[in-house]
Amino acid sequence: MGSIVVVTLPEIINCPVRNLDMRTIIECVPNISEGRDAASIEAIASAVRATAGVRLLDVSSDTSHHRSVLTFVGDAAALRAAVLALFDAALARIDLRTHRGEHPRMGAVDVVPFIPIRGATTEDCVALSRDVGGAIAERFGVPVYLYEDAASAEHRRNLAEVRKGQFEGFAEKMKDPRWGPDFGPAAPHLSAGAVAVGARPFLIAYNINLNTKDLAIADRIAKSIRHVSGGFRYVKAMGVELAERGIVQVSINMTNFRKTPLHRVFECVRSEAARYGVEIVGSEIVGLTPADALFAAAEHYLRLERFSADQVLETKLLQES
């Protein structure tokens, strides 16, 4: 009757790592409106971690913002499952009716951006946004707004515009026909509000340090490179004082490193600084960068011919996982 069956499955040592397909890497960076209760944050993070084919890389919480940012990667199917699991866990634990924090928000899960990293295009991430957006609306009754590259109209591209009015003003805002949701009900979810889902490029935080104490020079250079004042299309920049080092910095958000590469901005800052008799003492990448951003700089300065990221051993390892 009772018997012990020992089964050795060759699949156990040959299975892919939790189905992670490393040829396709999309990053997902949802912001949730919970930054204080560690148990809730961990429960929500666990829902992502437990999803097959997904790797959770980081969870950062801010208590004054009362907000957390989760960073995870996977392919489209895996991320879809992870985002739905995250919603399930978040909606059970977050009630915006009692939520107060410094950061503007319209949803319990406030924003879900998809970012193509490797083997996936912007179009893939737009399609994924639509797919996931539809599923969120259907399963949770939360109205979904597609934004950035996934936006269904130009005035809905900018996240700040979409979020304007915040949770407390959203029932009113949604009465405006220009602000009907892309998916889901015509009114906000009672406790979870609404969510923005979209596709955008990877953002690199990049700073360039100058050997001067004169903040005005950093400001002028920032102005010369940023899009809004006539500079590079995918650059946001401002001057910052580094008092402890006695120097100033051009602090930059590179919003699309493939179209506006690091080295082009670096050389432009070098040239603008020289006009004031100032030199670059160093630059700095804050946080993460895709390898391609650094390969592009090496390719530029070494004048590499016929270079492909496939020649990089580690890329090959990721591809053939």
Add this chain to the structure above:
Amino acid sequence: MGSIVVVTLPEIINCPVRNLDMRTIIECVPNISEGRDAASIEAIASAVRATAGVRLLDVSSDTSHHRSVLTFVGDAAALRAAVLALFDAALARIDLRTHRGEHPRMGAVDVVPFIPIRGATTEDCVALSRDVGGAIAERFGVPVYLYEDAASAEHRRNLAEVRKGQFEGFAEKMKDPRWGPDFGPAAPHLSAGAVAVGARPFLIAYNINLNTKDLAIADRIAKSIRHVSGGFRYVKAMGVELAERGIVQVSINMTNFRKTPLHRVFECVRSEAARYGVEIVGSEIVGLTPADALFAAAEHYLRLERFSADQVLETKLLQES
């Protein structure tokens, strides 16, 4: 009596990918003395492919050399198992007594280099060479010579010196007390000869192209950068004519890109070329490079402060596999 037992094991979807520990990546590039019989080559490659924790990246065969090069990666324990499996398969299929090819060789498995890529040091690879060398000698009765960074004496560092005499001359060579093996019997294996096992840095094949037809200039620049004639410690170089493009090339082997980086050699060639009124039109990496070699170039030219490869998204993915 006969009954079907269905077992669902949660481990199946949670197991690591064939135990591949991506935090430690050592490359192994054995050269085997079989480059003609596809079935034999495939059988030997299969033995590697079937080893848990190892990823076979490439198999290149040369019929005139009658030799194949396998490239695979894994951690120390996995590579040990893979090399022993490779020996088992190779010794059953290769008999040097009837082997004729253009490339010098002393063994059925001729040479087994271990190359630290990530999370492993030269010392780790030296220890692995000793461990694997001992196991080869014990299990297969093949005499083992440690070479390069693993060499037990200075005169045994250089592979060409170790191999001198080749299979046909090895019984005689081994009578010289300076050429006793590090492990195993005092005479060559009847059909499999002897094997060199060792540790060395990754070799990058790197070419720099000049806008001149004058081969003498490429030769002179090659001479100025190569170690043997007074140049960089880890550079081998020669001038080459690219007739179809009407230019010349400085063709370089970078034998240790961490100690002699690409960008330093590039800048030196640029300066030497300028002395002849010649410019670099481009450079080229042939085959694979570790990502770190390109990160170092980006770090140099962008003057990056506090840069770490851990800031690269793909590196993080490899680390957390």
